[in-house]
Amino acid sequence: xxxxxxxxxxxxxxxxxxxxxxxxxFSLPIVLLVLFxxxxxxxxxxxxxxxxxxxxxxxxxxxxxxVSLQNLGISIAVEREEGALxxxxxxxLPKYAYFAGKVGSVLVMALCEIALLLAxxxxxxxxxxxxxxxxxxxxxxxxxxxxxxxLLGIAASSLAGSAKSAGAVITLPFLVLQFISGVFIPFxxxxxxxxxxxxxxxxxxxxxGLRAVFLGDGGLVLQPxxxxxLAKTALVLGAWVIGGLVLCLMTFRWKxxxxx
Amino acid sequence: MDPVVSIxxxxxxxxxxxxxxxxxxxxxRGEIFAxxxxxxxxxxxxVEILEGHRRRDGGEVTVLGEDxxxxxxxxxxxxGIVLQTSxxxxxxxVREVVRHFATFYPRPRNPDExxxxxxxxxxxxxxxxxxxxxxxxxxxxxxxxxxxxxxLFLDEPTTGFDPEARRRFWELIKGLQGTTIxxxxxxxxEAEALADRVAVIARGRIVAEGDPRTxxxxxxxxxxxxxxxxxxxxxxPTATVTELAGRYGGEVPGLQxxxxxxxxxxxxxxxxxx
Numbered sequence: 001x002x003x004x005x006x007x008x009x010x011x012x013x014x015x016x017x018x019x020x021x022x023x024x025x026f027s028l029p030i031v032l033l034v035l036f037x038x039x040x041x042x043x044x045x046x047x048x049x050x051x052x053x054x055x056x057x058x059x060x061x062x063x064x065x066x067v068s069l070q071n072l073g074i075s076i077a078v079e080r081e082e083g084a085l086x087x088x089x090x091x092x093l094p095k096y097a098y099f100a101g102k103v104g105s106v107l108v109m110a111l112c113e114i115a116l117l118l119a120x121x122x123x124x125x126x127x128x129x130x131x132x133x134x135x136x137x138x139x140x141x142x143x144x145x146x147x148x149x150x151l152l153g154i155a156a157s158s159l160a161g162s163a164k165s166a167g168a169v170i171t172l173p174f175l176v177l178q179f180i181s182g183v184f185i186p187f188x189x190x191x192x193x194x195x196x197x198x199x200x201x202x203x204x205x206x207x208x209g210l211r212a213v214f215l216g217d218g219g220l221v222l223q224p225x226x227x228x229x230l231a232k233t234a235l236v237l238g239a240w241v242i243g244g245l246v247l248c249l250m251t252f253r254w255k256x257x258x259x260x
Numbered sequence: 261m262d263p264v265v266s267i268x269x270x271x272x273x274x275x276x277x278x279x280x281x282x283x284x285x286x287x288x289r290g291e292i293f294a295x296x297x298x299x300x301x302x303x304x305x306x307v308e309i310l311e312g313h314r315r316r317d318g319g320e321v322t323v324l325g326e327d328x329x330x331x332x333x334x335x336x337x338x339x340g341i342v343l344q345t346s347x348x349x350x351x352x353x354v355r356e357v358v359r360h361f362a363t364f365y366p367r368p369r370n371p372d373e374x375x376x377x378x379x380x381x382x383x384x385x386x387x388x389x390x391x392x393x394x395x396x397x398x399x400x401x402x403x404x405x406x407x408x409x410x411x412l413f414l415d416e417p418t419t420g421f422d423p424e425a426r427r428r429f430w431e432l433i434k435g436l437q438g439t440t441i442x443x444x445x446x447x448x449x450e451a452e453a454l455a456d457r458v459a460v461i462a463r464g465r466i467v468a469e470g471d472p473r474t475x476x477x478x479x480x481x482x483x484x485x486x487x488x489x490x491x492x493x494x495x496x497p498t499a500t501v502t503e504l505a506g507r508y509g510g511e512v513p514g515l516q517x518x519x520x521x522x523x524x525x526x527x528x529x530x531x532x533x534x
Contacts, residue, residue, distance in 0.1 A: 006363040010352070017351035017387075083346030087403070090311060090341035092333040093364045255313075 003093060007101020012108055025071065026113055029063040030120055036184070037125050044188075048218045051186070052125035057210035058183040060117055064142055065203055067109045068149030069156065070174050072102060076157035077166035080255065089254040099248070103150045110146055127214065134213045137230065141209035144237035148202050151244025158251045177203045187211075188222055195224075202240045205233040262325065264289050264411050264440045265310060270319035272305050279305045281464040282319070287457075289410075292433075292441045294455035294472070296448065298530060302464040303444040304344070304415060310442065311341050311413055324411060337365055340409035342400045344416050349399075350389030354380050357388060358402050365407035378402045378432055394425035401432065405439075412436070414443045418450060430454055448522045462530040475525055482520075488513035 016022055033055055040051045079085050088098060121127040130138050153170075160166035178184055180194045181203035187195070198204035211219055212228035220226055265287040272280040280302045287293045297303045308314035309321060312328035312335075321328060326335050349357045358375055362368035375384050378398040383391060388399055397417060404412055414433070418426045430453050433441070445451055451458045452472045459469040468475055483497040487504060494500050497517050504512045520528075 003363055006360060010356075010360045013356065014349075014351045079348065082348040083343060084348030086313070087341075087343060087346055087348060090313065090336065090339075090343070091361065091364045091407070092336040094333060 003097040004100035004104065007093075007097055008104030008108070011101050011105035015105065015109065025067065025109075026116060029059045029066065029113065030116060032062075032184075033059045033117060033120060034124065040186075044219075044222060047221055049215050049222065050125065050127075052121065053127055053214045053219075054182075054186055054211065056117065056121040056125070056127055057214045058181075058207050060114055060142075061145065061181070061203055061206035061210050062178050062183045063113045063117060064110050064145050064206065065149045065174065065177075067113060068106050068146050069153040070170055071109070072106065072150055072153030073156035073159075073170040074163075074166045076102075076154060077160050078163040080157065080253070081163035085254045095252075099150075099154065102154065103147065106150050107146060110142065114142065130213045134216070137209060138213045141206055141213070141233065141237070144234065144241060145202055145206040145209075148237055148240035148244050151241065151248050152202075155244060155247035155251050158253055177201055180204070182207045192224075199236075202237055205236045209233045209237075263287055263322075264291075264324060265293075265442065266320075266322045267306075267310075268320040270306065270309065270321060271317045272302075272309065272314070273317060278464055280309075280316075283461070283464070283466055285459060285466065285469075287440060287442060289440055290438055292443065292454055292456050294451035294458045295442065295444045295461055296446070296451045296458055296526065297444075297461035298446055301461045301530075303446075303461055306461070307413055307415055307442065307444055311339070312336075337407055338410045340404035340407055340412040342397075342404040342412070342414045342417060345419070346400070351387060353385050353387055354391070354399055354402075355384040357399065358406055361403050361406045367408055368406050369408045371406065374402050374406060377435070378405075379428070392425075394421055394429060397421075397429065398432065405436070409439065411440045411442065414441060416444055416446070418445070418447065426450070448526050452522050460526060460529050467529045468525075472522060475522060484518045485516070486518070487515045 036055045036059075037052045040055070043050050076085075118127075118129065122129065156170055157166065160169040177198070180190065180198040181187075181201065182190065182198075183203070187204075187207070190198075195204070208223075208228055209230060211223075212230060215222070220228070223229075263286040265285065267283055267285040270280055270283040271278070283302070283306060285293075285306075295303050295306065305314065309316045310323050310328055312323075312331055315329055323331070324335060324338050328335070352360070354375060355371065358371040362371050372384075375381060378401055380395060380398050380402070383395060388396060391399065401414075401417070404414070417433075418429050421429065426447075430450070433443075433454055441454075443451070443454060455472055457470065458472045458475055459466050460475070461467070482493045482495055484491055484493050485497050485500045485504070486492075492500060501512070501515070501517065504515070
């Protein structure tokens with residue numbers, strides 16, 4: 001446990017030392033929120049739901065997956081190629097402490113990112129912060145989404161042949177997911193079959209859970225099923241956590257392919 | 261006393277390539293043992309099997325009383341590994357990374373003392389990425405030593421060093437009295453400077469083993485006496501020199517007596533096995 005905390009602290013130190021990486025990782029979802037919030041304005045007629053609220057929910061969902069799935073998928077591929085993983089595997093550091101350190105550091109990054117996004121949403125778009133039990137929903141949606149994102153990121157890091165290609169390999173599916181899961185394009189505009197595809201993956205469910213938090217009952221009429229399906233959300237995200245864990249255990253390698 | 265490392269009949273192949281063919285070795289406690297050989301001879305494969313980084317095909321291997329292929333955390337607490345060049349941990353300082361690795365071990369060395377010992381006292385607050393190649397290698401050694409290991413693996417530690425940096429690095433290794441060290445290198449002078457015992461590996465086999473000064477019958481080997489007007493290879497160079505001195509009636513012009521260097525012996529050994 002102490003070692004896992006030491007790992008998380010070390011990971012954060014390394015992350016925050018790379019200034020340009022920090023600035024761009026944190027600013028991307030904020031810039032997108034401001035862009036979309038400026039291009040698309042107004043309310044959904046008769047609901048009291050603003051477009052900015054929908055984008056806030058979507059951007060938080062995407063940001064959580066960006067710091068977990070995308071960030072880990074790329075950074076672990078780099079660590080593998082630089083020999084950092086091989087070095088660690090020669091020490092008594094347990095694997096679980098390495099993974100726990102990753103998850104812990106990603107959790108801190110995600111909380112910073114969410115705080116920044118909420119501040120921007122409140123200051124620029126007059127979003128109401130969640131109230132009462134909505135915070136609870138917020139917490140578990142983010143927690144399950146983040147955990148599945150971390151595990152999938154660790155698994156995805158073994159997909160790319162090299163650290164150089166990892167960025168490209170991971171960005172494409174992540175970008176597609178953002179388009180079909182209601183992050184960039186409002187979920188109400190998407191054709192049904194695309195939503196069905198998106199429903200296989202965690203991002204759609206995260207965004208839906210987050211809409212329950214930020215849109216509240218006023219947004220229910222916008223949902224195709226008339227419900228936020230929170231139980232189903234928990235089920236799908238939970239399944240991805242388990243699936244991600246299995247994938248991780250099956251595919252994780254300390255060494256790069258060239259290294260055998 | 262039980263050897264720290266014991267290998268019997270080790271074999272490993274990659275596809276049709278037999279990288280290691282029936283290697284036997286034993287390394288005693290406190291010994292500095294050098295595994296010497298050209299690139300692709302099977303050095304790194306052998307060492308990686310001993311480190312637990314690679315699986316073997318056959319043979320018996322015991323490192324600190326355990327099979328490295330099955331050994332767990334407790335065993336890793338007792339070894340230290342300095343891999344071939346790595347480029348990680350660039351963003352943190354020397355002191356931060358050594359202190360961090362110390363948290364992995366139950367009885368770590370004092371990080372500050374260790375940093376002094378590897379000669380990085382003045383660079384302790386510098387980021388690892390800003391150090392020179394030689395200084396970075398010292399960080400690697402510090403990370404290998406921070407758990408106070410009984411056995412240290414040093415895989416080609418001075419590849420790419422300039423001659424002065426190599427000599428300073430050797431002083432560091434010589435100062436590690438008491439730690440058993442398995443060193444791989446393709447530099448002969450390095451093996452000669454550091455090792456108590458040397459084994460030469462070529463094409464996956466040990467072709468010679470022993471004290472670096474007497475390796476391959478070197479001390480008893482024929483010497484070459486050369487002077488301005490000729491040269492002879494002889495088993496009794498003193499007699500030849502005396503005779504020459506008589507012939508010239510004093511100083512012999514351009515006199516040289518040369519024993520085979522470790523390099524000559526080594527080239528002969530790896531040549532003979534081809």
